[in-house]
Amino acid sequence: MNTINEGILSTIGRTPLIELKKVCADFPLRLYAKLEMFNPGGSIKDRPASRIILDALENGDLKPGATVIESSSGNMAIGLAQLCRYYDLNLVVVVDPKINRHTLNILKAFGVRIEKVETPDEHGNYLSGRLQRVQDLLDMIPNSYWPNQYANKANPHAHHQTMAEIVESMDNPPDYLFASTSTCGTIMGCAEYVRSQNLHTKMVAVDALGSVIFGSSAAERLVPGHGAGRSSKLLNKDFIDHVVHINDKECVGGCHRLLNKEAILAGGSSGAVIAAVEKLRSQIPDGSSCALILPDNGERYLDTIYNDEWIKAHFEKSECSIAVKGRAQEVEVDAEESDDLQKIAIIGGGPKGMYGFERLAAQFKAHLVEHKVEIHVYNKTAHFGAGDIYQPNQPEYLLMNNPIGDVNMWIDEQPRPVVPEPLSLTEWLQKKKNRTVIEKEYASRALVGEYLEDGFNAIANHLPEGVRGSYFQGEVIDLEKENEDECYSIHVKTARGDVQKMPHQYDQVLLATGHPKNKLTEEEKEYQQFAQQNEGTGFVPFIYPVNSELQEVAAGSSVAVKGIGLTFVDAVLALTEGRGGTFEREGDSLKYVSSGKEPKVMYPFSRSGLPMIPRGPAPQNPTPLKFFTKKAFSRLKADLHGAKLDFKAHILPVLYQEMNVAFYDVQLKKYEYKVDLQDCETYAEIEHHIERFHQQHPDIQRFDPVLFLSHLDGPDFLHADSFHAKIKEYLEFFLAEAKKGELHSPWAAASAVWRKATPVFGDLYAFGGLEPESQAYVDSRFRRLLNRVTFGPPIESSEKILALIKAGMLNFRMAQNPSLQTSEDDHTFVLYSEDLDESVATNYLIDARIANVSIDENQSLLYKNLQQRGLITLFKNEAQNHVYQPGCAAISREGFTVDESGNPNPSIACTGTPTEGVTFDNDALSRNRNNFVSDWAAMVRKSHRVPSPIKS
Ligand SMILES: Cc1cc2nc3c(=O)[nH]c(=O)nc-3n(C[C@H](O)[C@H](O)[C@H](O)COP(=O)(O)OP(=O)(O)OC[C@H]3O[C@@H](n4cnc5c(N)ncnc54)[C@H](O)[C@@H]3O)c2cc1C
Structure with missing residues (x-):
């Protein structure tokens, strides 16, 4: 069989498609790279250059001896240079100072005339200047022809073949195609082919940050090849499923990962494509196949992307x-x-x-x-x-x-x-x-x-x-x-x-x-073993990074989620929004639209069973605390003559007072009560006005800080069904209050107290300032209660949680302190509530908590070794025969670790x-x-x- 091709131009196209196994190796995706650097000119632009010139010669737009004039940052110029040399045409290329030396030398070798535009627009872009120069040259040079790669339909047409080659090389068409955009010829041509063949492939446009193609504002860009300072006449946004913007730094990082992991020396847009896969990863279902078009060779970037000095400078x-x-x-x-x-x-x-x-x-x-x-x-x-x-x-x-x-x-x-x-x-x-x-x-x-x-x-x-x-x-x-x-x-x-x-x-x-x-506890090891031995079950001891750690949770499964704090919010959103579900605004709230890839139902649980209350916006000038002040506690400490503070006796009452002040300050203003509590000097005065207010408004419910923190009362909390309904009501109520903000909602004002008090409290707590038992109480219990009402998730995240409750995906019926067991018979984890005499079985157990810092319990080899070497010791809060060890290292007030001799190590x-x-x-x-x-x-x-x- 004769395998000899005729002329260099016959080698354009039919580039290899290879599987990428090493870059993004931890992604559960199949990645295939179309190596366009194998074109004779070293880039994908050989395809449109060839198609444009051949079409123009065929239809007579381009006549023998004509001069081709085009604006290009590099690859198109080389593609055209090759075509023009082959067909004996003259070529003028309008470039800008970003052109690299290597490209310039290649163009010179092909005998191309170079016209350089030196003045950028206000965003540092040269495209409009280059196009203006093209127009001027077309006016000046007779028998000239402008390929106009930004509008010439032959440009996308050339890429029907590119996509056809990808589909031919794979068993099935790819689920996603990633292509960088500049003229948009590649992505539009591939998309046209996908549509014409009724393929399911989703199109991902990889654009540069600072490019205006998809309507973003213009900004300076360093890496040429992808992105543009003008919109593209070839683009039809309806054909594009995702747009990912990549900045220069991410693009360079992507190039180096390709080089380091796959040994592929590719150009800037290829790095952008890799970075785009990483960015879009959370939205791509596991197991998907992705074809990535890697447009060119990296040799032209040796002075830039692959040059340490250049990287250092930029x-x-x-x-x-x-x-x-x-x-x-x-x-x-x-x-x-x-x-x-x-x-x-x-x-x-x-x-x-x-x-x-x-x-x-x-x-x-x-x-x-x-x-x-x-x-x-x-x-x-x-x-x-x-x-x-x-x-x-x-x-x-x-x-x-x-x-x-x-x-x-x-x-x-x-x-x-x-x-x-x-x-x-x-x-x-x-x-x-x-x-x-x-x-x-x-x-x-x-x-x-x-x-x-x-x-x-x-x-x-x-x-x-x-x-x-x-x-x-x-x-x-x-x-x-x-x-x-x-x-x-x-x-x-x-x-x-x-x-x-x-x-x-x-x-x-x-x-x-x-x-x-943290290391796994014995109990957690048992869960892990159970999950390993029972098909269809899984245990996730730590949810970060969410993409990889939660990926095993199967669609349609049921999940027990331990912990209802901020990490719970992350876990739940990763299993819903992260699986392609969306939230749509419906009036004042959100509605969840399922992707079908999320678990069927999630059962959160914790000791209290309560979610954190949403955190509203802080006002410009928040009301300061009246009694929980540095000065007041300095006085108290002086009275105690250096003795440690008792949290319940010395601190908690002042905190409750502040919560009362904050709550009633807003409440009284709302009811136009004649006295402003901020004007009162003593708490006794404030209490007096609170009493008078309730006498005047006997129907208004009293605020109780203790109840506010624990918030579990009433018969509704006795049954699983009513508990779930109560939680929904609870969230709806606090969401509405958080939206009003602390100047208009008494509840939001009470929530904000702990946020304002924390710096003062931090000083009281530091270096064992509390009685050992007090510190243990704060660490194990009180901090959690306070954080729940004060440092909750942003309103938007809470709205999402509520939407998931309404969609039936989050169920709080077992939320309050159930026991957790495993069932070998049913291959499930079982949440059982003795109080309610109810149980639910789930396929998965997720621990959505962030453990406290404890050197003995964490996995860090460094701290274990430092401890063994006697370079660090554990901090002890000691007083009157009581000792409390929170688990962290002892440090001096200057922050130096205390070694086994009991002295701070100054190094x-x-x-x-x-x-x-x-x-x-x-x-x-x-x-x-x-x-x-x-x-x-x-x-x-x-x-x-x-x-x-x-x-x-
Ligand atoms: C899920 C989560 C969400 C949070 N959200 C917020 C928030 O919204 N706002 C807020 O203020 N705080 C938040 N925090 C608290 C967070 O700890 C701080 O914001 C911040 O990250 C603390 O900075 P850091 O440098 O001390 O710790 P980290 O950000 O954890 O950084 C420590 C770094 O040290 C590296 N490292 C650790 N051990 C070694 C070792 N042996 N050798 C070499 N490198 C090592 C780690 O890889 C890491 O890069 C959050 C914490 C968590 C866990």
Whole structure:
């Protein structure tokens, strides 16, 4: 058989389709890549270039000896250059300064005339300028022809063949097709083919952030190839099922993952396609097949996407090492050691680790750096800044629990941050995302993660002279003391699972490891074993990341969900919205529209059985607390002469008083009562007015803070059916009150009290300020009650929960403290309520709780090893023969870990979640609460000037 092709142009098309097994390996999807780099010109653009030129020659639009003029950022130009050379046509290509050197050289080799447009529009885009130049050249050059790839129908027609090839290569047409968009020729051509053949394939358009194709605002873009500064005449939005916008950073990250995992050196749009799969993952049903068009070769991007310097310049330093090197052992760091070199390790690259990094950078910038400083940040994942909780690749329906206006990763203190523009989340959304921001609304944790990662990169890129940052991905599992000078080396478990001792000795170490995962209890191990042995059952001990952890829960199954807090909301939304269900607004509430892929019914349960009450927007000027103040407690503490506080005797009554004040302040105003409670000096006066108010309005129900917190009374709560109905009513009521806000709803005002009191309470609680038994009571019981009424989910999430109750998908009939058993006969988990004498059987059990921080109970090898080495000890709250151990490490007031000698170790400090128990409410994004890192950084900087390590 003769297999010789005629001429180079006959090799256009018929590119290979390969299965991608390694990138996105943890996704339960089948990914197939169409490698368009195998076209002779190195890209998919050979197809439309060929079709356009051949059509034009055939129909006479293009005559022999003519000059072809086109605007192109690269690949189309090369495609046309090849065609024009072959058919002896002249070619003028209008380019802009973003064109890469490699492409320019190829065009020159083909003898192409280059016209460069130098002036961008106000968004930094060149397209309109390039098209204007094309028009000018067409006017000037006789016998010229403009292929007009942005409107020429031959462009999409060329891709009927592309899609036909994909379908031919697969057993069945793909469920999804991912194609990057610029002229929209590829996606429209493929979509036209899909429609003409009645295929089920869904079309995913991968556009650049800052591109206007799908109606977003224009913004500067770095990576050429996908996205456009103008809308496309070829686009029919009805043909597109999903649009995913990818920013430059994600696109570059995608390219490096393709290279590192699949050994494919591809161009920018291919990276965007990979990033788009990751972003859309939560919306794609498991087992789906996805065809990804990878448009071109990466060689043209060697000076940019694959160049460390370029990455450093555009995406800041950290990203460079993260994206390019990927794993800890591959990060090249010269193990430079000298007496003058100070090395600092930050273990944990989440928000709190970043705060430490930020303060260090600020300190070293503000003061002269006498010797070189190296700051090494270690993180388990590549998400430096975002950490585990705010990973940008999680689903958008997982919301933050603080309104946008509350989030600011920069601290307002001296020395000022090293970055030129320390933006709050609100400012960042406005400036970098072109978003109109409502500060009271709640952002997704993914979006906040982007903000935090951006901040981390900005710091890394603005480190002062003499300070070098390095960023390692891997789990630190041990610290080893190297010599008597308190220097520590670090052992890291890499992504491959091997353990490596890093070639550095650190003078200072900051532990900022955030939330650990807990070990399974004996009971949980039994559930796990039961699930393994009984087909059709499953036990999920920890729900994050939701996509992978909850994926085993089968459609149509029944599920018991343990815990009804914020994690419960995440779990339930992941199993409904995350499975393709949608919420539609119907007047004041939401209606759930099922996808058919979610469980049939979910049974939440907890000790109280109550969901958290929704959190309404905080007003601009909230009413301050009257009695629960720092000053009042300072007086009380002085009276106690240093004795510890008793929560029930000293603190709770004041909290109840404040709840009464807050509630009745709003209630009395509503009924136009003659006295403003804010004007009263004493609580006795306030009580007097509350009494008078009730005398005047005997029908109005009294507010009882105790009942408000526990809220379980009345005969309705005695039966499973009425319990469920009562919960629905309860949520509806508090949702309506939360929407009114704390200035108009007495209930919302009472809810807000604990939010306002927490900072004062935190100071009372810290470092064993409460009696041991009191602290145990707060930790095990009271904190939960208060959090339930104060730190509940945003209104939108609560509306969704209510919609799911109404849709019959959430059933609270067994919610209140049932026992949990397993049934070997029925292969089910069984919730049984003795009080109600009722039971329900479920296929799955999900633990939707976040465990308290306890070193003995968590899985962290690092803390286990530190404990064994005597470098940390457990915190004890001791008084008068009573001892309470919350489970966290003991630290000094400066944040240094206390070692087995009972002394603070001046080289190892701790911040954030691991200090919970010594501190209160340190498990948050706040920069001001329990802020150890400002003093720590100042001290580290000072120790830099005095070479011998400081002792406390
Ligand atoms: C599900 C959930 C939702 C939350 N929502 C909110 C919210 O809406 N608002 C709010 O204020 N707070 C929220 N929090 C609290 C959250 O803990 C803080 O907001 C914040 O993440 C704390 O930052 P961190 O850096 O201390 O911890 P993390 O964000 O947990 O970051 C710690 C980092 O250290 C890394 N790490 C851990 N151990 C090691 C090791 N041995 N070696 C190397 N790296 C390590 C981890 O991989 C992680 O990247 C939430 C917590 C959870 C669990």
